[in-house]
Amino acid sequence: MATGRTHRPATRSRGIPEATVARLPLYLRALTGLSERSVPTVSSEELAAAAGVNSAKLRKDFSYLGSYGTRGVGYDVEYLVYQISRELGLTQDWPVVIVGIGNLGAALANYGGFASRGFRVAALIDADPAMAGKPVAGIPVQHSDDLEKIISENGVSIGVIATPAGAAQPVCDRLVAAGVTSILNFAPTVLSVPEGVDVRKVDLSIELQILAFHEQRKAGEDAAAAEAADVVAPVVRGGAAVDRKGPDGDMPAVMPA
Amino acid sequence: MATGRTHRPATRSRGIPEATVARLPLYLRALTGLSERSVPTVSSEELAAAAGVNSAKLRKDFSYLGSYGTRGVGYDVEYLVYQISRELGLTQDWPVVIVGIGNLGAALANYGGFASRGFRVAALIDADPAMAGKPVAGIPVQHSDDLEKIISENGVSIGVIATPAGAAQPVCDRLVAAGVTSILNFAPTVLSVPEGVDVRKVDLSIELQILAFHEQRKAGEDAAAAEAADVVAPVVRGGAAVDRKGPDGDMPAVMPA
DNA sequence: CCATCTTTGTGCACGCGTTCACAAAGACAT
DNA sequence: ATGTCTTTGTGAACGCGTGCACAAAGATGG
Numbered sequence: 001m002a003t004g005r006t007h008r009p010a011t012r013s014r015g016i017p018e019a020t021v022a023r024l025p026l027y028l029r030a031l032t033g034l035s036e037r038s039v040p041t042v043s044s045e046e047l048a049a050a051a052g053v054n055s056a057k058l059r060k061d062f063s064y065l066g067s068y069g070t071r072g073v074g075y076d077v078e079y080l081v082y083q084i085s086r087e088l089g090l091t092q093d094w095p096v097v098i099v100g101i102g103n104l105g106a107a108l109a110n111y112g113g114f115a116s117r118g119f120r121v122a123a124l125i126d127a128d129p130a131m132a133g134k135p136v137a138g139i140p141v142q143h144s145d146d147l148e149k150i151i152s153e154n155g156v157s158i159g160v161i162a163t164p165a166g167a168a169q170p171v172c173d174r175l176v177a178a179g180v181t182s183i184l185n186f187a188p189t190v191l192s193v194p195e196g197v198d199v200r201k202v203d204l205s206i207e208l209q210i211l212a213f214h215e216q217r218k219a220g221e222d223a224a225a226a227e228a229a230d231v232v233a234p235v236v237r238g239g240a241a242v243d244r245k246g247p248d249g250d251m252p253a254v255m256p257a
Numbered sequence: 258m259a260t261g262r263t264h265r266p267a268t269r270s271r272g273i274p275e276a277t278v279a280r281l282p283l284y285l286r287a288l289t290g291l292s293e294r295s296v297p298t299v300s301s302e303e304l305a306a307a308a309g310v311n312s313a314k315l316r317k318d319f320s321y322l323g324s325y326g327t328r329g330v331g332y333d334v335e336y337l338v339y340q341i342s343r344e345l346g347l348t349q350d351w352p353v354v355i356v357g358i359g360n361l362g363a364a365l366a367n368y369g370g371f372a373s374r375g376f377r378v379a380a381l382i383d384a385d386p387a388m389a390g391k392p393v394a395g396i397p398v399q400h401s402d403d404l405e406k407i408i409s410e411n412g413v414s415i416g417v418i419a420t421p422a423g424a425a426q427p428v429c430d431r432l433v434a435a436g437v438t439s440i441l442n443f444a445p446t447v448l449s450v451p452e453g454v455d456v457r458k459v460d461l462s463i464e465l466q467i468l469a470f471h472e473q474r475k476a477g478e479d480a481a482a483a484e485a486a487d488v489v490a491p492v493v494r495g496g497a498a499v500d501r502k503g504p505d506g507d508m509p510a511v512m513p514a
Numbered sequence: 515c516c517a518t519c520t521t522t523g524t525g526c527a528c529g530c531g532t533t534c535a536c537a538a539a540g541a542c543a544t
Numbered sequence: 545a546t547g548t549c550t551t552t553g554t555g556a557a558c559g560c561g562t563g564c565a566c567a568a569a570g571a572t573g574g
Contacts, residue, residue: 019531025466029445043551052447056533063553071539071552088466089473096465107364113445113462118469157472158465181475182468184461188286188370190309198471200464204441205370207457208353208415209282209345211439212375214455215414216346218438276561300521313524313563320523328522328569 016087020061026051027058028084034077043074095122095154097180099171100163101131101141104186108162109137122154127167144171151178158182165189172199273344277318283308284315285341291334300331352379352413354437356428357420358388358398361443365419366394379411384424401428408435415439422446 030050034042044062048055062068062075068083069075085091096114098105101124108114109124124141126132132143142150150156159180161168168187175183176197185191185201193199287307291299301319305312319325319332325340326332342348353371355362358381365371366381381393384401391398399407407413416437418425425444432440433454442448442458450456 017531021470022463022467024470025460025463026447028466030447044553045551050447052449054533056535057531059551059553060532067553069552070541072541072550074551087470089469090466092473094465094469094472103364103367107360108461110360111461113460114465117462117466119462119465157476158468182472184464184468190283190287190307192309196475198468200468202459202461202464203282203370204365204368204459205374205376206279206282207441207459208351208371208376209285209347209374210279211415211441211455211457212346212351213278213281213344215351215439216349218453219414274561301523302521311563313565314561316521316523317562324523326522327571329520329571331521 016064020064021088023051023053023057023061024084024088026053027061028081028088028090031077031081031084035081039077041070041074041076044069047075090118092118094119094158095156096120096158096160097123097125097150097154097156097175098160098162099125099144099147099175100161100167100187101126101136102162102164105160105162106136108160108186109139119158122156123150125150127163144174147171147174148178151175151180156180158184160184160186161191162186273321277321278345280308280310280314280318281341281345283310284318285338285345285347288334288338288341292338296334298327298331298333301326304332347375349375351376351415352411353377353415353417354380354382354407354411354413354432355417355419356382356401356404356432357418357424357444358383358393359419359421362417362419363393365417365443366396376415379413380407382407384420401431404428404431405435408432408437413437415441417441417443418448419443 027047030047031042033050034047044055044059048058051058059069062080065083065087068080096119098108098121101109105124105126109121114121121137121139124136124139125144125147126141127144129143131141134141151159157180159175159182161171161175161183163171165187168185168189169191172183172185172191172193176193181196182198183191183193183200185199186203188203188205191199191201284304287304288299290307291304299307301312301316305315308315316326319337322340322344325337339348353376355365355378358366362381362383366378371378378394378396381396381398382401382404383389383398386400388398389400408416414437416432416439418428418432418440420428422444425442425446426448429440429442429448429450433450438453439455440448440450440457442456443460445460445462448456448458
């Protein structure tokens with residue numbers, strides 16, 4: 001994951017564990033799919049498989065929200081969609097600003113996943129005067145001079161930072177000072193924020209490095225194994241993927257997004 | 258943190274805890290910054306501040322790699338950069354393919370962070386014949402018919418999926434069958450892969466939903482607090498950020514860059 | 515060579531998160 | 545009504561990750 005994680009240390013908000021909160025969107029997505037196919041109810045086992053998690057974990061997660069299931073039957077899909085949406089705060093409108101309209105910022109502005117769940121791109125902001133007025137994804141880019149005004153006029157509380165690393169902290173400071181209390185940071189920098197402000201980071205480079213670590217580890221093991229079996233058979237790299245195995249085998253390396 | 262994390266459950270690879278592996282890139286980035294400023298040594302306290310973590314945690318993390326510090330002095334910056342790079346497998350070249358050259362895929366191709374650390378974009382692949390041959394970020398897009406050939410000819414073991422959700426699983430299957438064993442997935446889907454293949458996911462929508470949850474919670478608390486203090490003072494939204502304080506309450510998450 | 519001071523490396527305790535396993539609850543058929 | 549069968553909800557045990565606090569190690573100065 002994208003780095004996901006990193007933020008509120010261990011403060012369990014309103015009794016719901018942070019780990020559970022992080023999985024709710026996953027369940028919601030799976031449920032939405034079922035809803036579109038008009039499936040009326042679903043068991044914890046089925047839903048868990050669709051979300052790529054353990055069924056016991058799913059049941060415990062839901063138990064934090066309340067008892068929304070019916071024993072012997074399962075969960076009502078529509079009802080659960082509503083409950084989770086409400087719990088996540090998706091029943092209300094969240095205006096979002098994106099700061100830094102470069103390659104990534106523009107891609108984010110165009111990303112459909114934003115609008116799909118109550119998030120509305122209220123404004124695009126960039127420091128380059130040449131960008132001002134130019135429409136990206138149908139929204140005119142505004143100059144960062146007006147950042148404070150844009151935030152307050154639109155009642156924005158969530159900001160997305162897609163600037164170069166050097167500009168991220170200053171931008172973050174201005175966002176926070178203007179009233180933003182949640183930040184999604186794509187810049188490869190550690191942001192410093194006052195208490196009460198949530199920051200989540202997404203760092204492609206870090207994700208790749210983590211993959212590289214495991215990749216190297218696998219290669220090392222392969223080499224060792226190959227060396228041992230060298231006399232017998234040549235090294236086989238990239239064997240075909242046959243035994244498609246559930247995301248949960250023991251542990252799933254699966255992921256949603 | 259985007260999403261960061263979610264993947265290998267609890268398998269500690271080669272004795273190094275997964276949580277530690279996830280922080281190594283953070284340390285590496287901080288150290289690179291120090292290196293560029295020609296700082297010779299750094300204490301765990303300083304480096305921890307720069308990486309936004311607890312100093313005890315940092316020391317414990319490094320202890321898994323070996324004893325690379327000098328008591329009374331700290332850590333040698335250059336030496337540590339090398340050790341971490343080696344541990345992460347960044348001393349070798351990692352050819353990467355990006356599948357799905359839409360808005361996001363193109364942004365990723367243009368992203369400088371890729372090349373910066375041993376990752377090389379070996380090829381861009383898209384299913385749209387109209388894209389074939391068109392250069393993106395200086396690299397000609399190739400058609401997905403040639404996916405298997407491209408993977409094997411370039412010895413690619415890491416793939417990035419930036420396709421629409423519906424295409425992700427089929428693409429994933431082909432990548433894995435062709436020899437890819439690590440996947441970074443940007444598509445909003447749970448991928449099913451055979452054992453031995455690592456998948457990390459980055460999902461903007463999920464990150465935003467998690468932020469929305471906390472945002473809603475904060476709003477609720479504010480409302481309650483405001484209600485209580487209502488007679489005394491009006492609600493103040495977005496007070497200025499004065500006491501720059503680490504996100505951790507206890508320890509400062511400071512940052513350079 | 516000894517004393518002092520700084521900083522690492524780690525033993526230990528604590529808490530969150532995961533998983534198992536089962537009792538309770540309800541649906542459904544007879 | 546009663547019994548059976550399915551599936552939830554959760555008590556309890558376990559393991560990983562975190563942070564404290566300190567002893568050991570080494571540098572530095574006299």
